[in-house]
Structure formats: structure tokens, C-alpha cells
Amino acid sequence: MEESQRKAYWQANIRLVLVLLAVWFVVSYGFGILFKEALDAIDLFGFKLGFWWAQQGSIYVFLLLIAVYAWQMNRLDRQFDVHED
Numbered sequence: 001m002e003e004s005q006r007k008a009y010w011q012a013n014i015r016l017v018l019v020l021l022a023v024w025f026v027v028s029y030g031f032g033i034l035f036k037e038a039l040d041a042i043d044l045f046g047f048k049l050g051f052w053w054a055q056q057g058s059i060y061v062f063l064l065l066i067a068v069y070a071w072q073m074n075r076l077d078r079q080f081d082v083h084e085d
Contacts, residue, residue: 001080001081001082005080008080009076009080009082012076012080013073013076016069016072016073016076017069020065020068020069023061023065024061024062024065027053027057027058027061027062028058028061028062031050031053031054031057031058032050032053032054032058033054035050036050036051036053036054037050038050039053
């Protein structure tokens with residue numbers, strides 16, 4: 001792999017990580033703390049939505065982000081021909 005391709009691959013990887021971290025920040029800090037009062041006005045199966053996001057929702061989103069990262073990295077590996085299979 002040439003230096004320019006390595007640089008492009010690394011930049012794409014960093015861009016993906018930053019986007020996923022931004023989503024994680026909004027979900028965990030934003031929904032769990034900043035927007036908690038607004039979300040608590042909504043009931044979800046008897047729980048306040050802000051509480052649910054802080055305790056359960058952010059975990060589900062975190063697991064989803066891991067799956068998205070793996071899927072996107074496999075796609076990126078194939079795009080730059082550095083895949084293992």
C-alpha cells in the first residue's frame with residue numbers, strides 16, 4: 001500500500017471513529033444528562049424516558065455502534081484492499 005493510500009485509509013478510520021463518538025456523546029451525555037428533564041416527561045413502560053436512556057438506552061446504542069464500526073471497517077478494508085479474507 002502506498003503512503004497516500006495509507007493516509008487516506010487512516011483518515012477514513014479516524015473520521016468514522018469521530019462520528020461514532022459524537023453519536024455516543026449525544027446519546028450518553030445529551031440524553032442521559034442534558035435533555036433528561038425533557039425526556040422524563042415521557043413514560044416508557046412505567047419508567048421516565050430520561051432514566052431509561054441513562055440506564056438502558058445508551059447501552060443498546062453502544063452495542064449498535066460497535067456493530068456499525070465493525071461493519072464499516074470491513075467495508076473500508078475491502079475498499080483499500082487490506083481485508084483478511
